[in-house]
Amino acid sequence: MKFEKIGLEGVKVDLGRLDDLMYEHGIIREEQWDYERVTYDKKFELKEGVFYLRIQGYAVEGDVGAHKAVIELMTPLLGKHYYPHGVEYGDEEQFPNSLVKQCESILSDIKKKIESIVQ
Structure with a gap:
């Protein structure tokens, strides 16, 4: 599931912040990065399964490995984990409404805080 209406995609922010x-x-x-990309995850363990809120970005300036980069964020995703295959983000996946609302709230708060940093 993509959170396209949150407005985080395309936002640029310093890696440390x-x-x-x-x-x-x-x-x-964690260790989900290379010199040009970053991936942030939040794990949710519910009775319906294990889910991940994922926010990815890539360096438009600097180097992630040196901890000095400006990251441009991509569209946040919500996926469901299937053992042993991994996380699926497809449109056909079913997500609990309470989880979707919780993720939207988290993303909205992140957007507000980034806006206060960037301005």
Whole structure:
């Protein structure tokens, strides 16, 4: 599921600030990066299954490995994990309404905080 109406796609923010902001919301980067891209995930374990809110971005300036980069965010995703195959993000997936609303709230808060940083 794509969160296209949140307005995070195309937003540019400093990597250090982005790491801190995501961490405040329990969304972590861990080792999911290379020198040009980052991936942040938040795991939700519900009775309906395991789900991941994923926010990806790529460096438009600098180097992620050096911790000095400006990241342009992509459209956030919500996916369901299927063992052993991985996470599926397709339109045919079913997501609990309460989870979708919780993710929208988190993303909205992130957008507001990024806007206050960028301006």
